[in-house]
Amino acid sequence: MTETRPDATISRRRTLALLAAGPLAPLLPAFEVAAAPLAYRLDPQKLDDGVWLVAGAQEAITAKNGGAIANIVILDTSAGAVIVDTGPSRRFGEQLAALARELTGKDIARVYVTHIHPDHVFGNQAFRPEALATTERVVKGLEEMGGSYADAMYRVAGDWMRGTELVLPRKILGSGVEDFGSRRIRHLAMRGHTASDLVLFDERSGFLIAGDLVFLDRAPTTPNANLEQWRIALANLGGIPHRRLVPGHGPAEDSGRGIEDTRRWLDTIEAQIRGAFEKGLDVTEAIALPLPPWTLRIALARYEYERSVMHLYPRLEAERLPSVGKPG
Ligand SMILES: [Zn+2]
Structure with a gap:
């Protein structure tokens, strides 16, 4: 019969975990400290009386940022908290719901989902489905794409x-x-960044919450974009009198710079990619082309340009294919 001895490795590890955990350590068993769940750092920025922005990182989705790259807006109303977009995961959604309750001292009255992209929708789980609101086309898009977005998010x-x-x-x-009593929110169904982009306008603050139709200081993403419709949407947004604009990614601003820069980016990459295609460059050569100097101040410019070449090139090739069965 062998004597059971305490495992020295485990107890050393436990001691280290307890030391690292600081004052909370005595309250938690060591294994829980070691496997502490990941937590997002939600840092609400007050934009106006009863309006907060939880700003996304100006980064691509990574295992480090947990996908918390999109802007989230929280509004206080007499009917409860109103939230715009839910973030990238269940955990984010749960933290967001708790934050909105804490900031407003009320339950959640409404959660708007601006479009189908995974950094905006996977926190939905933390809310009542009846509180979640969006366009019919967004729901259809999520039915079609939700599975592959989930796979991609779990991978990254x-x-x-x-x-x-x-x-x-x-x-x-x-x-x-x-109508939420102290606040009325207008919804404007637009498209261009995706097949359906919901824009919100808060009459009380004069804030235009533009979702991913506007990117500021971060390159726009185009995998589901229709650039022509997107430019029309930007023109329409510019025509709506507003005090401040909250983009889907980037800081809130009151100068029109978000709309202007987004349009400039779309024009720039489209001209460059089309030009490369007309010259007969292949995808690798098109990707290698330099970007104009003004884009140097835009986060992820090179990364998003390369992604745009990858999905716009096949579309240009498809346009170029001779139409079969037509006379002449
Ligand atoms: Zn998007």
């Missing part, structure tokens, strides 16, 4: 996604207005 963001499943919004919106 890893453990941050644990337990995350996509929840579809139940409340369908067109263009119109919702």
